[in-house]
Amino acid sequence: MDTSVGKFAIRVNDLVVGFGHRVILDHLSLDVRRGEILGLVGASGGGKSVLMRTIIGLIPRRSGGIEVMGARIGSPHDVGTQRAAGKWGILFQQGALFSSLTARQNIQFPLRENLVLSSALLDEIATAKLEMVGLTPEDGDKFPSELSGGMTKRVALARALALDPAIVFLDEPTSGLDPIAAGDFDALIKTLQKTLGLTVFMVTHDLASLNTVCDRVAALADGNIVAIGPMRELLQSDHPWVRAYFHGKRSLMLQPKAS
Amino acid sequence: MATEPQLAVTSRGDALELRPDGFWIAANVTVLEALADAAAPQVERAKSLKMDMSGLSELDTLGAWLLEKLSRQIAGHPAEIVGVSENYAGLIEEVRHVNRHNLPPPKARNPVIAKVEEVGRAAWNSREDVAVFLQMLGSLCVALLGIIRKPRSLRLTSLVYQLYRVGWQAIPIILLITFLIGAIIAQQGFFHFRKFGADSYVVDMVGILVLRELGVLIVAIMVAGRSGSAYTAELGSMKMREEIDALSTMGLDPVVVLILPRVLALVLALPILTFIGSMAALYGGGLVAWFYGGMGPSIFIARLHDAVSVTHFQVGMIKAPFMALVIGIVACSEGLRVKGSAESLGKQTTTSVVKSIFLVIVLDGLFAVFFASIGM
Ligand SMILES: Nc1ncnc2c1ncn2[C@@H]1O[C@H](COP(=O)(O)OP(=O)(O)OP(=O)(O)O)[C@@H](O)[C@H]1O
Numbered sequence: 001m002d003t004s005v006g007k008f009a010i011r012v013n014d015l016v017v018g019f020g021h022r023v024i025l026d027h028l029s030l031d032v033r034r035g036e037i038l039g040l041v042g043a044s045g046g047g048k049s050v051l052m053r054t055i056i057g058l059i060p061r062r063s064g065g066i067e068v069m070g071a072r073i074g075s076p077h078d079v080g081t082q083r084a085a086g087k088w089g090i091l092f093q094q095g096a097l098f099s100s101l102t103a104r105q106n107i108q109f110p111l112r113e114n115l116v117l118s119s120a121l122l123d124e125i126a127t128a129k130l131e132m133v134g135l136t137p138e139d140g141d142k143f144p145s146e147l148s149g150g151m152t153k154r155v156a157l158a159r160a161l162a163l164d165p166a167i168v169f170l171d172e173p174t175s176g177l178d179p180i181a182a183g184d185f186d187a188l189i190k191t192l193q194k195t196l197g198l199t200v201f202m203v204t205h206d207l208a209s210l211n212t213v214c215d216r217v218a219a220l221a222d223g224n225i226v227a228i229g230p231m232r233e234l235l236q237s238d239h240p241w242v243r244a245y246f247h248g249k250r251s252l253m254l255q256p257k258a259s
Numbered sequence: 260m261a262t263e264p265q266l267a268v269t270s271r272g273d274a275l276e277l278r279p280d281g282f283w284i285a286a287n288v289t290v291l292e293a294l295a296d297a298a299a300p301q302v303e304r305a306k307s308l309k310m311d312m313s314g315l316s317e318l319d320t321l322g323a324w325l326l327e328k329l330s331r332q333i334a335g336h337p338a339e340i341v342g343v344s345e346n347y348a349g350l351i352e353e354v355r356h357v358n359r360h361n362l363p364p365p366k367a368r369n370p371v372i373a374k375v376e377e378v379g380r381a382a383w384n385s386r387e388d389v390a391v392f393l394q395m396l397g398s399l400c401v402a403l404l405g406i407i408r409k410p411r412s413l414r415l416t417s418l419v420y421q422l423y424r425v426g427w428q429a430i431p432i433i434l435l436i437t438f439l440i441g442a443i444i445a446q447q448g449f450f451h452f453r454k455f456g457a458d459s460y461v462v463d464m465v466g467i468l469v470l471r472e473l474g475v476l477i478v479a480i481m482v483a484g485r486s487g488s489a490y491t492a493e494l495g496s497m498k499m500r501e502e503i504d505a506l507s508t509m510g511l512d513p514v515v516v517l518i519l520p521r522v523l524a525l526v527l528a529l530p531i532l533t534f535i536g537s538m539a540a541l542y543g544g545g546l547v548a549w550f551y552g553g554m555g556p557s558i559f560i561a562r563l564h565d566a567v568s569v570t571h572f573q574v575g576m577i578k579a580p581f582m583a584l585v586i587g588i589v590a591c592s593e594g595l596r597v598k599g600s601a602e603s604l605g606k607q608t609t610t611s612v613v614k615s616i617f618l619v620i621v622l623d624g625l626f627a628v629f630f631a632s633i634g635m
């Protein structure tokens with residue numbers, strides 16, 4: 001086995017993705033280290049979700065290579081992809097909860113499919129996950145259509161974390177949460193990273209999350225990663241888009257100390 | 260992949276010490292649960308509990324919870340936990356707070372009473388079905404009146420598009436099915452009537468049956484399955500994605516924008532389809548008469564001329580728009596009753612088809628009584 005497999009959780013190499021005539025990701029390369037929390041920022045409609053969905057094999061690519069935990073990713077039905085799928089949990093931007101299952105059943109679904117365990121333990125684990133993401137046990141009996149936007153996010157997060165996967169992909173996990181809940185969420189991710197050695201690939205616009213939990217931040221602009229590194233370095237970056245993103249009026253309001 | 264986890268239990272008098280060892284992770288859950296269950300009775304009996312976590316090679320939420328659950332079994336003072344590596348401290352702290360509130364257990368109910376209650380409620384709720392039907396009929400009438408007053412508010416594009424879908428695109432399948440039905444009836448007629456030498460009455464049977472009853476009934480059932488289900492599924496998924504709410508908040512009436520064009524298209528299309536279907540059935544009957552019954556086309560047409568009158572044709576055609584109305588109303592109101600889940604969309608679509616076919620047949624029966632009493 002080659003050593004890079006041990007060091008990197010996700011390797012994206014020279015990736016090209018497009019729809020019709022439009023190229024969204026243009027020869028993009030990105031490595032995510034094992035056990036780190038990587039934040040991905042970029043303009044709305046810039047292709048962050050597309051990048052995430054391509055990495056997990058949902059969108060076909062024109063060229064380039066993707067490896068997750070050493071497994072090459074192809075279409076969703078490939079053996080390699082399926083093997084990798086056992087090791088990841090995914091939070092989609094719209095939640096993507098199963099609408100005909102209750103919140104609790106949604107969380108239990110991956111457990112039930114992958115493990116053999118008693119139904120009492122199944123219930124306890126589901127309730128534990130619900131509480132860990134800040135919901136009450138009573139919320140577990142609600143159907144997705146009865147949940148608020150932020151609650152949907154949290155249930156989806158609980159489902160993504162149900163199996164304590166090695167990698168989680170989170171698409172805007174804190175959007176729609178109040179700042180307190182978002183802070184709890186950040187703390188939870190940090191705890192899990194520390195305990196489980198979790199690798200987190202997180203698309204976010206939340207500057208606080210970027211500041212507090214992300215080990216590194218990658219900026220996606222014009223279909224490519226234009227800057228990557230710890231938040232400190234990104235603040236120093238002189239790429240015009242990155243400057244505009246972190247030093248715009250709105251961003252400065254939130255981080256008066258950042259130079 | 261992971262090595263077997265262990266749980267060493269040592270007791271000194273009333274004091275119990277637990278030493279979990281190895282991989283306490285979800286992949287090993289079956290073993291872990293057995294270990295925890297085996298240790299539970301001893302923990303319950305113990306006065307004090309010490310847990311030594313230093314042997315753990317890996318821990319995840321599930322493992323941490325199982326250990327936490329064990330440590331809660333003890334009645335007296337809380338368990339003493341030692342040897343926690345820095346990595347796991349956060350997680351162990353985290354699970355300490357969960358599952359503290361006991362959920363009220365679901366009420367056990369007598370299955371017989373539950374069944375009876377279910378039947379009773381279903382019967383009582385059928386009132387609601389009638390109310391929903393009448394309400395939809397009422398709103399359609401109001402919408403129609405609005406259009407008569409202001410003809411420009413009719414969604415013409417939508418109406419034409421729906422007509423294309425439920426009318427034009429349905430023609431091939433309707434032609435095929437009714438042709439086959441006509442042919443089968445004629446074949447059966449010749450086969451059985453021949454025994455009495457009553458061959459020539461087959462034409463009467465085919466003609467009257469097709470024009471009065473079967474043509475319209477078969478076409479209505481086909482349309483209920485084909486277009487009614489599509490209406491329910493469309494409106495249902497629009498309801499699920501809050502598109503209908505969005506429409507109402509823009510000051511537009513969903514009945515005018517979505518439902519009226521659909522129902523109107525059905526009411527216009529069904530008589531035409533019935534006509535086409537009846538002709539195809541007669542054609543099929545004629546072909547069988549020719550090739551199977553040995554009755555040439557000219558004789559068939561002459562007999563048909565004698566056997567059927569315009570009344571039979573009228574009876575069939577009068578029924579068509581009413582059946583279309585029933586199908587349209589049922590399909591649309593079932594669509595609007597879809598709740599948030601994909602399952603309810605499927606359920607409502609099934610209900611829509613079953614209910615509209617049932618109502619079409621009931622309506623046909625009522626019409627039979629009505630026409631008999633006015634002598635048509
Ligand atoms: N299935 C698709 N077919 C065609 N174009 C698509 C498809 N999915 C995404 N796109 C296009 O790709 C571009 C990038 O979309 P993407 O969803 O990745 O944006 P994003 O960076 O996640 O934005 P946001 O922050 O708003 O979520 C957009 O212009 C979008 O219109």
Ligand SMILES: [Mg+2]
Nearest residue numbers: 048049093171
């Ligand atoms: Mg997105």
